[in-house]
Amino acid sequence: MSSHPQLCHSDCDDCPIRHRAVCAHCDSRELEELEEIKYYRSFEAGQTVIWSGDQMSFVGSVVSGIASLTQTMEDGRTQMVGLLLPSDFVGRPGREGAPYDVVATTDLVMCCFRKKPFEELMARTPHIAHRLLEMTLDELDAAREWMLVLGRKTAREKIASLLSIIARRDASLTKRGMSGPMVFDLPLTREAMADYLGLTLETVSRQISALKKDGVIHLEGKRHVTIPDMGRLMEEAGDDTDGGFLV
Amino acid sequence: MSSHPQLCHSDCDDCPIRHRAVCAHCDSRELEELEEIKYYRSFEAGQTVIWSGDQMSFVGSVVSGIASLTQTMEDGRTQMVGLLLPSDFVGRPGREGAPYDVVATTDLVMCCFRKKPFEELMARTPHIAHRLLEMTLDELDAAREWMLVLGRKTAREKIASLLSIIARRDASLTKRGMSGPMVFDLPLTREAMADYLGLTLETVSRQISALKKDGVIHLEGKRHVTIPDMGRLMEEAGDDTDGGFLV
DNA sequence: TATGGACCTTGACTCAGATCAAGTAGGACC
DNA sequence: GGTCCTACTTGATCTGAGTCAAGGTCCATA
Numbered sequence: 001m002s003s004h005p006q007l008c009h010s011d012c013d014d015c016p017i018r019h020r021a022v023c024a025h026c027d028s029r030e031l032e033e034l035e036e037i038k039y040y041r042s043f044e045a046g047q048t049v050i051w052s053g054d055q056m057s058f059v060g061s062v063v064s065g066i067a068s069l070t071q072t073m074e075d076g077r078t079q080m081v082g083l084l085l086p087s088d089f090v091g092r093p094g095r096e097g098a099p100y101d102v103v104a105t106t107d108l109v110m111c112c113f114r115k116k117p118f119e120e121l122m123a124r125t126p127h128i129a130h131r132l133l134e135m136t137l138d139e140l141d142a143a144r145e146w147m148l149v150l151g152r153k154t155a156r157e158k159i160a161s162l163l164s165i166i167a168r169r170d171a172s173l174t175k176r177g178m179s180g181p182m183v184f185d186l187p188l189t190r191e192a193m194a195d196y197l198g199l200t201l202e203t204v205s206r207q208i209s210a211l212k213k214d215g216v217i218h219l220e221g222k223r224h225v226t227i228p229d230m231g232r233l234m235e236e237a238g239d240d241t242d243g244g245f246l247v
Numbered sequence: 248m249s250s251h252p253q254l255c256h257s258d259c260d261d262c263p264i265r266h267r268a269v270c271a272h273c274d275s276r277e278l279e280e281l282e283e284i285k286y287y288r289s290f291e292a293g294q295t296v297i298w299s300g301d302q303m304s305f306v307g308s309v310v311s312g313i314a315s316l317t318q319t320m321e322d323g324r325t326q327m328v329g330l331l332l333p334s335d336f337v338g339r340p341g342r343e344g345a346p347y348d349v350v351a352t353t354d355l356v357m358c359c360f361r362k363k364p365f366e367e368l369m370a371r372t373p374h375i376a377h378r379l380l381e382m383t384l385d386e387l388d389a390a391r392e393w394m395l396v397l398g399r400k401t402a403r404e405k406i407a408s409l410l411s412i413i414a415r416r417d418a419s420l421t422k423r424g425m426s427g428p429m430v431f432d433l434p435l436t437r438e439a440m441a442d443y444l445g446l447t448l449e450t451v452s453r454q455i456s457a458l459k460k461d462g463v464i465h466l467e468g469k470r471h472v473t474i475p476d477m478g479r480l481m482e483e484a485g486d487d488t489d490g491g492f493l494v
Numbered sequence: 495t496a497t498g499g500a501c502c503t504t505g506a507c508t509c510a511g512a513t514c515a516a517g518t519a520g521g522a523c524c
Numbered sequence: 525g526g527t528c529c530t531a532c533t534t535g536a537t538c539t540g541a542g543t544c545a546a547g548g549t550c551c552a553t554a
Binding site for chain 2: 069071073074075077078079081082092094095099100123126129130132133134136137139140141143144145146147148150151152197198238
Binding site for chain 3: 438448453455456469
């Protein structure tokens, strides 16, 4: 599985981001600098972190909770174009405005760096710039993978695709591995799932019920999911059974 | 409008790529190096340039013709995830395999650089690396813009969106500007349009006929398009009338 | 001038998913 | 215990786009 967009300052204990691709190569001067421009921000579920078109004053990563990138048409139709899970990176060094809304889908904590000094540091530090290109390529792959889901998959396949992405991300974050049944809590409402999948919330609900009836997933309450057989779910998603590479 | 993913070697007369963001800042040593690792490749319409999963031995840009990035499911459903018009860049410096097929949608000429030495040059030349990040961000924006099209737009809006993208790209390449009626040849078959839009070719045909009947576009033959009123087309696409920023 | 084939159009019918509408489940707060 | 509210489910019906099928157009080649 490819690594995910992540960027971390020095102290991963108090900013619980797993991947240290950047800081592992930073010397202490750089880490000090990062520490100086670092701060935390919290958002409540439903709050908008950044409005489309706004100036962005920071870059950063998700510490806990979920944020989503959403685009909205004038008549209100919305499409999520990205899902930011803990450790994912937000921000576009070198760019001014945000091209879409960033919304806190659950309560959210972010670890931010002030943008200007971060960019300056980046300009002086080739391996940070390089890591950033890597992350952007990963995001691009994920977006294009999702285009196939949106354009060509059935509602049932879409749900299965989303569940398997969340399951895989959850496994890699909790280091629980992918063998045996997967258990996790759905971090999204039916409506948010619908926005991500280009469906209505009723269709999402119906297809989840159908997958449950067919034994592909188990549900306790409305959010607690067990996937007895990951291979089966991936077949339902229309993916190669050996697992997608992206996100 | 944002710049498009492009990368150019020194001699833009014999490699007709408009944007010189890279070479404008290269000194003559770098240009000489680029010249040494440069070569051209031609493909016939329908040929596959790179298979998904293959090692890529070059990076480069489209000189003439159209290439597309496509993803295919096991059962044959396909989705185009990118359209490469003249001057667009192909390649993922620092990455090995291709994540999707690159197909020559028309007869195609590409200007290529050998990948290994290009990467070495890039590692030594921060402004090329920087330009590459810029291009990747542009592609990411375009992909996400397209996710809204795939997930939430009607067939009619999808066609209008594609036509306005092609019209705008055509205008910027030929420097004809966006005022007055736009005239161009559709570079895609109905089937290719369907693959890009997540539709069937019959639906594409029907919607083009409908837009024609309603006077949004004029058609001479099957491919020669006139758009009398670009604003009207963009309304049909469901975009802000002031024009999208992306692609 | 025919013949074949790629590409496109149009019609008739079907169906997956949207829409509209009525519920249920469970938590917070009085 | 009741009531309110948000999140979810389920049913009935509608409809936009897919499917299947029959032609049409244009061009290259015989």
